[in-house]
Each structure stands twice: as C-alpha cells, then as structure tokens.
Amino acid sequence: MEIFKYLETYDYEQVVFCQDKQSGLKAIIAIHDTTLGPALGGTRMWTYESEEAAIEDALRLARGMTYKNAAAGLNLGGGKTVIIGDPRRDKNEEMFRAFGRYIQGLNGRYITAEDVGTTVADMDLIHEETDYVTGISPAFGSSGNPSPVTAYGVYRGMKAAAKAAFGTDSLEGKTIAVQGVGNVAYNLCRHLHEEGAQLIVTDINKEAVQRAVEEFGAKAVEPNEIYGVECDIYAPCALGATINDDTIPQLKAKVIAGAANNQLKETRHGDQIHEMGIVYAPDYVINAGGVINVADELYGYNRERAMKKVETVYNNIEKVIEIAKRDGIPTYKAADRMAEERIERMRNSRGQFLQNGHHILSRR
Numbered sequence: 001m002e003i004f005k006y007l008e009t010y011d012y013e014q015v016v017f018c019q020d021k022q023s024g025l026k027a028i029i030a031i032h033d034t035t036l037g038p039a040l041g042g043t044r045m046w047t048y049e050s051e052e053a054a055i056e057d058a059l060r061l062a063r064g065m066t067y068k069n070a071a072a073g074l075n076l077g078g079g080k081t082v083i084i085g086d087p088r089r090d091k092n093e094e095m096f097r098a099f100g101r102y103i104q105g106l107n108g109r110y111i112t113a114e115d116v117g118t119t120v121a122d123m124d125l126i127h128e129e130t131d132y133v134t135g136i137s138p139a140f141g142s143s144g145n146p147s148p149v150t151a152y153g154v155y156r157g158m159k160a161a162a163k164a165a166f167g168t169d170s171l172e173g174k175t176i177a178v179q180g181v182g183n184v185a186y187n188l189c190r191h192l193h194e195e196g197a198q199l200i201v202t203d204i205n206k207e208a209v210q211r212a213v214e215e216f217g218a219k220a221v222e223p224n225e226i227y228g229v230e231c232d233i234y235a236p237c238a239l240g241a242t243i244n245d246d247t248i249p250q251l252k253a254k255v256i257a258g259a260a261n262n263q264l265k266e267t268r269h270g271d272q273i274h275e276m277g278i279v280y281a282p283d284y285v286i287n288a289g290g291v292i293n294v295a296d297e298l299y300g301y302n303r304e305r306a307m308k309k310v311e312t313v314y315n316n317i318e319k320v321i322e323i324a325k326r327d328g329i330p331t332y333k334a335a336d337r338m339a340e341e342r343i344e345r346m347r348n349s350r351g352q353f354l355q356n357g358h359h360i361l362s363r364r
C-alpha cells in the first residue's frame, strides 16, 4: 500500500503510530476528517495477519466513522484506533495507560471508545491518563458498555429495512441469520427473540453459539454455512467484508441488516446486491446506536435523551431507502450522499470568520 497516496485519495488528516516497548503497545490512530468536530471512534484490538492489514483496517474504520457520525447528525468527525495483539493474551494495564497518554497528546482531536477486543475496563485504564475517552464505567458518570445500545439501534434499523422489503416492520415469524453472536449480536438476538423471530446463528466461539441456542432457541450452523441458509434477513455482526464475491451468490436473504462495520468488501458489491433486489441497510447508518450513546457524554450523559436519539436510526434507514428509490441508486450510495452533503454544508457554512472561544490575540 502506498500510504500517502491512499491518504490523499480519501482525504485523511492524520495517522499516529504508537509504540511502547515496555507494555508491548503497537497501535495506529487514524483521524479521517474533523470538519464536524473532534474525531470519535472506538479502539479495536485484533491479531492482524500483517502490519499493512492493521493500517488498512484503521484507515477504513476511521473513514467509516466520519460517515457514521455525519449521517447520525452528530457534531463529530471520524477516527479509529487499532491495537495489534490478541485481546485474550496480550493486554496489560501499562498498555492501555500508555495508549491513554498518546490520546492525551492529541489534545482532544481524537476521542476513543470500545470496539471489538476492548472492554469498559480497558477504557477505565485509558481514563487514568486522559479524559478523551467515552464508555467508561457508569460510576464516573459515563455511559458504560455501548454494545447493548448499538444492538437496540440495529434492531430498530432492521425493522425499518424489513418494512421496505416485506411491507411490514414486524419481525415476528421472520427467519434471521446472525453471523457472530458477540457483545452486540447477543443483545440483538434478545430483541429479535422477544419479537418472535426464528434465529440461525454462527460464531467461531462455540460458547457464544451455545448461549444463543440455550437462551433464544437459535439453530446453530458452522461459520461457512451462514451465508447460504434459508432466511429472510442476514445480519452480519462479526467483522467486515463478508459481502463479497464468494458470499453474494450464496445469499437467500431479502434484507441485509447487521452491526458489523465495513460489510461491503468493495463498493461494487453494494451495486451487486442492489441489482439482486436485496434491501441493504448501510452498516454505518444502522450501527450508529453505540456512538450516538457515547456521544451523549459530551453533554453530560443522560440515558433517556441518548435512547431517544438512538430511535432516529429507524428514521435514518427509512430516509436512506427513500433517497435510494428517488435517485435510483443503491442504498450504500444514498447513505454516502446523505453524510457527504451534511459535511459539505457544514464546511461551507464555516467560510465566514466569527469569533469563537478565545480572542485570537489573547495569547500575546
């Protein structure tokens, strides 16, 4: 990968490589765009095949956050961190504290939260070094684990997508294939089960599968079987790029609606599923519940207010589907259009200088 060429093509602002020999920290903070405000996005810890794969993931995820935050109506830009390592083996207190100091060094340009492989406890360690972290323990007045809220948003967004495909937003009796039953999807499955949906689940973690089978009467299949199962809705809730050349020909679902970030391997896969008549709920619109929830901390966290805002995921999915129909484009393009137009409007409206905060000569 030619990094600067890539950064230029997609307009990235900054990439920070963090290395701390003592703790083993190897992290990449990617800040994509701060037009709307400070970059907010989670920290993922994962065992990457290569450093290049980690950089690519950080960059793709950060750009996704710019679009997610813009589409959700938040006054936040997009950024993300990946920490290279096995979250079950390689974590230690010093690592997250060292990482916290790097975040502090960015002086508020980047605010973090949890993502795959990190927990509220990890965020609490980061908080020892910086205030620029959300989703820490509720005891600090914070919002805690964002996953159940993300799940609620995905559930609401799935209903909006179902309405477009089936004429009703009821999920009762619908068969839903869920890939990955981790933090978000476990909570999603609970909502779906309560509404009377039939669940088919898979995960590389057998315990996670067992829990869904026992608690929600889900049918379990092997990880590579999930794409081809007979179902109404496919819910990708593991990692990204699962909508690709290999999986699309297997899909039987009429709707794709799940929590995972970066579900389309390439944009042409979004065109392909559109041509097949599948209603695709764009990933960063449907999975915005978590970031909407943590972003409320910037105003002094209020659960009721945050949950009210999360309800807008339903309307945003409806809006994207409407734009797609009106303009005859796939939903992923409609979502991009919605996000880009907001960023552009805000960029342009800032063209005029108005005094904000300190007087420009105050430091003289």
Ligand SMILES: NC(=O)C1=CN([C@@H]2O[C@H](COP(=O)(O)OP(=O)(O)OC[C@H]3O[C@@H](n4cnc5c(N)ncnc54)[C@H](O)[C@@H]3O)[C@@H](O)[C@H]2O)C=CC1
Residues within 6 Å of the ligand: 114, 115, 116, 117, 146, 147, 148, 150, 179, 180, 181, 182, 183, 184, 185, 202, 203, 204, 205, 208, 223, 237, 238, 239, 240, 259, 260, 261, 287, 288, 290, 291
């Ligand atoms: N946690 C949150 O609030 C948010 C999460 N997301 C995205 O949602 C997705 C899930 O996030 P979490 O539930 O927090 O992560 P998690 O790590 O708790 O769950 C992911 C699950 O997927 C499983 N998995 C991984 N590869 C798999 C494969 N090839 N086949 C089947 N299962 C596989 C893992 O074993 C794990 O149980 C991620 O893409 C994340 O970036 C997006 C927005 C917010």
Ligand SMILES: CC(C)CC(=O)C(=O)O
Residues within 6 Å of the ligand: 040, 041, 042, 043, 068, 113, 114, 115, 135, 146, 261, 287, 288, 290, 291, 294
């Ligand atoms: C987990 C969220 C709070 C933020 C994030 O990184 C995301 O939405 O992907």
